[in-house]
Amino acid sequence: MGGEKLRELFGNGLPGAAGSAADSIKSLLPEGISAGEMGDWAKSSAELQKMWFEYVTDQAKSAAQNATKGKNPIDPAQWLMISQGMVKQFPTGAFDAQAKLAQDSLALWKGVFERFVAKATQSETSDSGASDNAGSAQLPLNDRRFSDPAWQEHPAFALLHQTYLMLTQYFQQSVRSLPGLDKEKRRQLEFAVTALSEAMSPDNFLLTNPVVMKRTVETRGQNLVRGMRHLITDLKRGQLTHTDPDAFTLGENLAATPGKVVYETNLFQLVQYSPSTKDVYEVPLIIFPPWINRFYILDLTPKKSFIKWAVDQGLTVFVVSWKSADETMADTVWDDYIRSQIEAIDHVRDRLQVPHVHAIGYCVAGTTLAATLALLARRDEADKVKSATFFTAQVDFEKSGELKHFIEDGHLEMIGNLSQKGYLDGRYLAATFNALRGKDLIWNYVVNNYLLGEEYPAFDLLHWNGDVTNLPAKWHNDYLRDLYRDNKLVVPDALSADGTPIDLTLVKTPSFVQAGRDDHIAPAESVWRITDHFSGPLEFLLAGSGHIAGVVNPPSAGKYQYWLGDSDAPSLKAYIESAEEHPGSWWPHWLGWLDSQDDVRVPATGKRKPGGRGDQVIEDAPGRYVQTR
CATH class of the missing domain: 3.40.50.1820 (Alpha/Beta hydrolase fold, catalytic domain)
Structure with a gap:
């Protein structure tokens, strides 16, 4: 019972069926597209290509000018990749518990499958007036990034985000159970795994985010046009935008106390x-x-x-x-x-x-x-x-929190390389603080600004957060080394x-x-x-x-x-x-x-x-x- 309904839900994408992943997505798309709609899609595509071509051309000119002047600028976006360096520190055999992973995977797939069987069964019996609460069964794992009903309604996307959440938990637990690590090294690896898992979340990508796909169909691609405009602006300024840049003026509606x-x-x-x-x-x-x-x-x-x-x-x-x-x-x-x-x-x-x-x-x-x-x-x-x-x-910096993830010699050397003019560009520090809360301060805005194409809110605190300052490189390095790493301030006369x-x-x-x-x-x-x-x-x-x-x-x-x-x-x-x-x-x-x-x-x-x-x-x-x- 429920087999035909379940097959409809999966769009004939069940194992053994003739369908493919593309078939599973068809249920999100309209039945037909008119000539006028095709024109809208073509317009969006042309706008995207034009903006990207202009940006790439402009960047090539800037690179040539910098090369002529002997400059070697570093893209501030590179700072977001700092956590990848931590992953290289994992000892061999960190994730060898494949048997447990396979067992958990089967249990998860079984749980998601049974939920949609129950939903299909309830749908078949509802016409006869039967009452059944089986369809209200919750998915095994919850996360607010996947709270939109679109993640719950289609089996392909339900299984996708549930598998992602399971793998995230698995790798985090693997770090916590690794033998032979001191406490600080374990915390660094936990942070690295969290940062990378947040970056790989399916909601960050167009083709694996049903909410973005629906928005793209509804706007005929104009959300992506707006998103591309936001992305190019941020690439040029080397910084992620969180709020409407024109909403506040210092001395008028911010910092206005006489x-x-x-x-x-x-x-x-x-x-x-x-x-x-x-x-x-x-x-x-x-x-x-x-x-x-x-x-x-x-x-x-x-x-x-x-x-x-x-x-x-x-x-x-x-x-x-x-x-x-x-x-x-x-x-x-x-x-x-x-x-x-x-x-x-x-x-x-x-x-x-x-x-x-x-x-x-x-x-x-x-x-x-x-x-x-x-x-x-x-x-x-x-x-x-x-x-x-x-x-x-x-x-006293012995228990000084997550910034201690960035004080190893390699990171201090990296900061030195980014500070060749004697100061550290504030955009790098802003990216570091954002990385400490990547889910909320990076990827949430990647989805909203670039994929959904939403306009920026007017939020004074976020405006301040993006109003970065440069730091004297020599003192900043001393600060990280002498205080955060070596904790000398609490040693009398050190x-x-x-x-x-x-x-x-x-x-x-x-x-x-x-x-x-x-x-x-x-x-x-x-x-x-x-x-x-x-x-x-x-x-x-x-x-x-x-x-x-x-x-x-x-x-x-x-x-x-x-x-x-x-x-x-x-x-x-x-x-x-x-x-x-x-x-x-x-x-x-x-x-x-x-x-x-x-x-x-x-x-x-x-x-x-x-x-x-x-x-x-x-x-x-x-x-x-x-x-x-």
């Missing part, structure tokens, strides 16, 4: 924001964002802006806007960033005639802030910083800056440490370890979400949560066991902590209002540096 650039060097600009309250806290706040990104992650649209919110709470806010590296910064090292942090702190103190500041360090700038505090303590100048706040910042040895145990500055529960760049367990090294009062807070959303979570959004526990606990696990969950944003709690450090307020007059009478400033916020590519 302020002035009040100081600048060849490495940074210092932006001061205009007060929005009559009185302000006497102790100003200076924010050090990571130089691997643009500072306006903390000044997105007004509703999401941490900077605007802080100004509205009565804080006098300064932010450092780092310069994107160029050839003039080839010799820039960590000492220069530490000196810059001290220089910015001193300038704010002098400008407002105050003895100290509150400081925030985000990510790598938080790592540097910790070193700055240690250096100031060694010089008996610790009182320049009243308090320090750390957003997802690491000082590193020095500006001629002063660094010992984190000297830091007694009151500190507030925030970590993200789901952070894969600076894992919470790694951030927690700052509590093992500082010797002053410290409060630790665990926020919901990850590296960005865990920080950028305004109270008005009403999203996520945070946990407060015993900051003196012996481990993060013990902290979590003692912690109480609180709904919403953690920003107000942080402000309360800051207020407890010093609650004195003063009128928002004089140089508290940048650009006022007698105050010479350089330019309006957000300044030139954040707009330099």
